[in-house]
Amino acid sequence: MHKKKSTIALWVLLIFALFPIQALAVEYSISNVTIEAQVNADGTVDVTENHTYRFEGEFNGITREIIPKGGTLVQQFSATEGNRKLKVEHQENVYKVFRSGEDETITIEIRYEIQNAIVKFEDGAQFYWPFFDDRNDSDYEQLAVTVLPPAPAKHVDFVGYDQAYQTGNLQAGGSVRFDMGTVSAGSNGDVRIIFDEELFPGIAQQDGTIRSELTDEKDRLEAEALAFSTKQNTSRFWGNGFVAAAGAFLLALVAWAWNQARQMKLQAKPNTTDFFVPKQKMSIPATLYFTKSSILTPAVTAAALMELVRKKNIEQLSEEKFKLISRQTDYIHEEKLLELLFDKTGDGEFFETTDLENYTKNELNHSSYNDSIAAWRNGVVEEVREHNLHDKHLALRVTTGFIGTGLFGAAIYFGLLDLLPLMIFSIITGIFLLAFCFYSPITYEGHVIREEWKQLQRAMENLDQTEWNRLTQDDKMRAYSYLLGAEENSANQKTQSFTNAYSDAAFANFGLFYNPVLLTGLFIAANANTTVSASTTDSFGGGGGVGGGGGGSGAF
Structure with missing residues (x-):
């Protein structure tokens, strides 16, 4: 640790030595x-x-x-x-x-x-x-x-x-x-x-x-100024039309994209208000990644563990102890999670929550833990990508990219001609058009997935016990896993009340002793331990006027 602090101090001194003006900048x-x-x-x-x-x-x-x-x-x-x-x-x-x-x-x-x-x-x-x-x-x-x-x-x-x-x-x-x-x-x-x-x-x-030379200079500068003014006026005329057309195209494009998304979302809404659990199209972690957030929180990791229990890959013996039943998984990210929990932190057959706690407290294991979590997350992302839930619109992206690049070129040209309003509008319009190079709206199937799970989450906030009891054990487990992973705070009142009301009867046949505060908190603590370590370790990753004369001003 002392060596790390010395290294940081040397870097700071080097920065101040090489860039004294920037490091001690004066506002004036x-x-x-x-x-x-x-x-x-x-x-x-x-x-x-x-x-x-x-x-x-x-x-x-x-x-x-x-x-x-x-x-x-x-x-x-x-x-x-x-x-x-x-x-x-x-x-x-x-x-x-x-x-x-x-x-x-x-x-x-x-x-x-x-x-x-x-x-x-x-x-x-x-x-x-x-x-x-x-x-x-x-x-x-x-x-x-x-x-x-x-x-x-x-x-x-x-x-x-x-x-x-x-x-x-x-x-x-x-x-x-x-x-x-x-x-x-x-x-x-x-x-x-x-x-x-x-x-x-x-x-x-x-x-x-010398006077004739000065006269020639005046004539030259006047001719250059006249040519510049003519070029400026011509460029302003054509530039106004070009930028206006590009702006109108951008507005039409935004209106079209917004209307397309709105119409598709309306069409994708479930045609029934009855409570149901959506069919399994992706794993619960992948569904949460697609429908909730691209940040896979510890709650999602806890939900992924619960999914492995549902699929009978794992048997939960108590709140704190799990037994590995089968390594045959449907997705690579499930395999990576089993390796982390049972091979790295457990003994290959059994895993206890204290195993993960002890494993992540050891700084030597932080890199290995982070690698496993990253591999798990990458597997979840890859699963979502394989379902092709975003339209590519390649022709549109190429067209907007071409026009946006042209606008940036035009902005440079307008700047050289001192046509600042045209330059600014070209840059702004170009930025928005280039943004469409990344335009990949959600497909109809993607909207269906989002709307179905969104309806499920709303319904489960005030779900009647009778409706819950109609579900199969498998649907109950999937619904509960989704709700749990969707809540960043496992101690959330909604999650706790749902757990207290429905979990005992629902999961008796699974032999499940699910405690969302305990399990989600376990992954929160593991991530916190390894994140602190990572942040501590990886902190660093001719001009002139006439005759060569000239100068300028500054401050210190």
Whole structure:
């Protein structure tokens, strides 16, 4: 046990070591970011950023990743809150600003300088910079970037890419402001501005011009935007029809399936209200699995044992002692139950309830017990499967699967075109249609079985002694076994009252001393012992903006 605890501790430490951010996640949102970039005549840029964070729970500070473009350098990074200077740690391109608290909204001001940020050409000087890129892990609810010239500028050209496209506006004095609004994590948004070259007399001039290149870029982006808009409108038109048709098909399919099930269930209802025990079509455990629950409870196991007594495979000598009479069984799950009770826990001929209790108290036997119970359950499931009580509807399943898959493909396409309503409806409709790939409604015969045993259970709640006495001993045993297995709690008042009223006279010829509390409780305890053991043992089973620059925001 000490070794297991040590192993768990090592796993926890390893998880924290490999995934520290995920293990210690901080809940936050960034409601507002303003970035002001003051371009200087010497080619440096002084950047002032204000980040407003809303934190939920405890936090230690914020992070800012600034990845400089090739040939540039970021330095003199500092952070303040109001007039208070904050501690900053720097590792590669990530700056950690320490400001701890809990459930607060804070605004941190960040300042830094970009060196060699301006490239001067014959007809202008260019500032081309990504303040964030697709490596950013945080959403910005409101983002604005303002770039100011070193002196009033007359001939200013600019363009924004991706999230910054068509968000720029020329301000007084030649400043350019990009109001980007909401910017999702993983987005790019480079800004590119050309000022008058004479504003930068101290910078070496490169050969060639730049303004024509910017004009070509504007034309390219405009053409791409027009093509995107045309494609978007065409896709919206056809997409609306396709998704609407798929939705109508889904609604019609659901209505048809519901009506089919309702009609079949009505037709399967017994045509008599008289009390009767249904004919034996499946074993009692299989009948309970099909009509009540796919979870085979200890009560079902107790009912299975009672069935073996009814079939004369076992003789019950007392409340606690059983004798094996015959190993010739009708089903594989009955064979597995006999092996568990008489071979593993008993002596091969006799089985006592204390044998199972002692067997499952020994931790070394837990795996063997669970294997036997699993084999028994698998046998019950296999018996039900062999009766083919569910329709396959292969053609329908293939059709809905094909359409559902097509809708998921369409959803991806709509998402790329920013047609979010169509994407959402495609996903939702696709999920429901793909669900029909597993559509296998109960057959008429299956509904008959369910309705007959359901009527039996209702009738036995207030059964008259005279009606009970009319049944054969075999029918009494089957009815009683079903009622017992259908009740998860063997101490249930209904089961107890029925046992007290009918069991003595009904089962005298069987030599049965049936105690539902004792026998069902025995399997409950066995399952509990082995489940605890099992749960204890098996606990573990390139991006970037322009020139390689970019960055993002976070918290810790």
